[in-house]
Amino acid sequence: MVTLVRHGETVWNRELRLQGSQDIPLSEVGLAQAEAVAVHLREEPFHVVYSSHLSRAHKTAERVAEAAGVEHRVLEGLMERSYGELEGWTRDEILAKYPDFWGPGKKYSVPGLESFEELAARASKAVHEIVEQHPGRNVLVVSHGGTINAFLHSISGGEYGAGVNKLGNTSVSRVVRNEDGSWSVLEVGRVDHLGDA
Template identity: 45%
Template sequence: MVLCLVRHGETLWNRERRYQGQVDVPLSEVGRRQAHAVARRLAAERWDRVYSSDLARARETAEIIARHCGIPLLTDPRLRERAYGRLEGLTRQEIEVLTGGKGRREQDLEPYGVERWEDLADRSQAVVDEWVSAHPGERLIAVSHGGWIRALLGRLFPDRDPDMPLANTGVTLLHREQGRWRRILVNDTAHLQV
């Protein structure tokens, strides 16, 4: 199996550095251009299907990819971003003020309704395990969110930096063979350099 993970295109909240979580923020014009760029890149290869978070920013990115690649699109709410509860829509500075400077540790975020990182990792891995069983040997694209992709990569590859930023429409390519995942590309944005 080949799995291509794509983070959604840019939103205005990305530009403003706001925590989006599960708020349904649409793509910006820049985000749409990024989505077309990654779609053109992916259309150069054969893919079987694209899965997407049901949130607008990921779904629109995936719709553009599906059209360019001529493949079916399936949405799944399990691909949603980490829920940030009452912190959704806030900037890092606003969160620091709200939490009294304690907004960096997992246990300090729970009272605000933030989804536990471990729960996000469980959710992401469960979906991918399902795909492995349902689509052996296929080439899948999954359009999701930075937190979801980082949680999955952290689960599959515990040696990687869990805080590594992922660019909008960054491509991460994974190959599964004989029960093991291998990283081919991580957060590649060559399509944005053209």
């Protein structure tokens, strides 16, 4: 089984500002969320924790790995989508210029923008690599909302993921790869561990 966790909150998340490949650290709230998800998952039998190298995911993963007592490895393929010159823009600023920007299959000519298809291929490749390296093991992956949703979209034929569900900070999603190589989505975006926060 693969457990997918989105990183904790950053100030830019709160401002609805696009982070992409920018290395924005966790806010105080994000650090508390990382602690909450670490406590929530610490009794589960994970073999290893992987994360993006970006500090918001890395720090969240570090806390989860420490609580679970397992190794933490970094895989750059798990990083967030690169949004090129749109990084730092607010959601409203982007939608004013590019309506339906986040929908799968949308094509926009933005310098430095990684296409949705490129992101989905990269995310799928990274998760498949992890599963191949740890066959039959429970692994935990801490990544980013766009990256996790692109992966969910690719393995479910669009039933889950981009344009379908929003992943809150430190939300937990779970998938399993079947013997025939297909994937089953077990749950998406659970945030029970955050209580009313």
